[in-house]
Amino acid sequence: MCESESHPCDGEDKRKECDFCKYSSSITQSRWFDAFNMLTVVLDSIFIVHVIDPSQTNFPVFFYIADGFFLSVYLLECVLKVCADPRGYWRSASNVLSAVIVLVSWICWFVNVLSQAVSPKTVIVLRVLLIIRLLKMLPDTYTRAYQAFIAAFLRAMKTAVFLIGLMFVVMMIYAVAGYLFFGDPDTGDPDNWGDIGSALFTLFRLATLDDWTDVQQRLDDLSMEFSCIFTITFILICSFGFLNMIIGVVVTEMANAAEQIQKDIQCERKESVDKKKEIIVQQQKKKIERLLQRQTDDDRRLYFIKEYLHKVEEQDNTTKECLQLFTDMMQILKEELEDRQTDQTQKENSLQN
Known part of the structure; x- marks a missing residue:
């Protein structure tokens, strides 16, 4: 009885955990979440640059309150992302770096608030590394570009x-x-x-x-x-x-x-067009199959439709071959014109000499 009663509880706990993961994922994948995080990083950067005086040894209470607020936002971001994807979060080097910086910053913050044994400047140096995350604001094309350039x-x-x-x-x-x-x-x-x-x-x-x-x-x-x-x-x-x-x-x-990068972008565009074309072709085939299934009482009409589709496919292949042949002919004519222009230029140079 105990075992039979434990299973529903386990299933309910898993379902609640799954629902919480989905809810966390919906939050982290929303646009306002990324915008809020980037805004926090920007405000934190402005706070570090314009509010903090490096010559100070004792910082005011306002500094610790604002610092705790920014660290709370960073910690909340890490917790939500871990709940959304517990395994995938730690596969990203930037996520691991952010988690380590936030953890060390919180430890230094608590130690400094309790005993002031750690200088706030140490926390500031660590927090400056979080500004690197502003690169996430760049579009995917630019992100891929600077990654390719670094490589x-x-x-x-x-x-x-x-x-x-x-x-x-x-x-x-x-x-x-x-x-x-x-x-x-x-x-x-x-x-x-x-x-x-x-x-x-x-x-x-x-x-x-x-x-x-x-x-x-x-x-x-x-x-x-x-x-x-x-x-x-x-x-x-x-x-x-x-x-x-x-x-x-x-x-x-x-x-x-x-x-x-340009070749990869062109290949991706071509693949996208091919996929859309394939989807349209599959949809047309399904519609035709449905029509063929409805016309089971008339064999002649079925034969005619099949032959017609076969001829249409052959016509498409023929059109593609003609277009390819036309492209090859244009390339050959282009090369001949370039050769003639080169020969004419050489003759004119020889006559001038």
């Missing part, structure tokens, strides 16, 4: 590892040479070339062309021989050579990513 940048960095390593080797050679030639504390420039670390930092400035004339001017003032040759050759090799090659690799990957 392209990472691929470019993998390709450019060899160039970066080779550039570092060249910088080490020039750093040792600069330290030996210009690093003397009495007759040289110890501020820029006094040790290997300073020399590497100075060479990084030269590679990025950041006030490189000031570095060279100090060497010229000290009458360092061949210093201009040292500086010019390094800039030509690292700045105009390696850095431009690295930038070229990154730009190439970005261009390929942009082209791939």
Whole structure:
């Protein structure tokens, strides 16, 4: 009896839990929920930037009340999303990051309210990371675009590892040479070339062309021989050579990513059109099948309808083949016209020469 009585309770509990999950999902998937969360993030950002004074050591009570309000909204958002999709929520890296930041922020908030052992600035630094969620306000196309660009940048960095390593080797050679030639504390420039670390930092400035004339001017003032040759050759090799090659690799990957995004968008549009077309065709077929089922008393009419549909399908295939043939012919004519135009241009150039 106990077992039989426990089953209805379990089923009722599961049904209530399922209803609560559906209710939570309907809330989290609504537009006003996302809008309210984004508005909270924006107000929190404005609060952090314009209200908080970094020079303060003791914050007023208003700060803790407003901070607790924003943290409550973030916590409510996490709870509703977890209730809506308990497993899927933790599969997203952004959701995990938000949950960890909110949890740590709440712990710091309680500790600070009770004993003020944690500086509110620590909580502020953590909360600034939540502003990243403003990227969710972008449309899906832009979201996919920056994800593709980040992936392209990472691929470019993998390709450019060899160039970066080779550039570092060249910088080490020039750093040792600069330290030996210009690093003397009495007759040289110890501020820029006094040790290997300073020399590497100075060479990084030269590679990025950041006030490189000031570095060279100090060497010229000290009458360092061949210093201009040292500086010019390094800039030509690292700045105009390696850095431009690295930038070229990154730009190439970005261009390929942009082209791939356009192709994906076109494929998705084509698939959407094909699906709609398939749905329309299936609906027409169902209607025709219903008509055929109603005409069971007249075999000749059935035969005529079947033959007619078969001929219509053949006609559609023929039309498609004709369109494809016409496209191929136009492509061939285009290539012939381009060849003739190229030949004519070459003849005119030869006559002018």
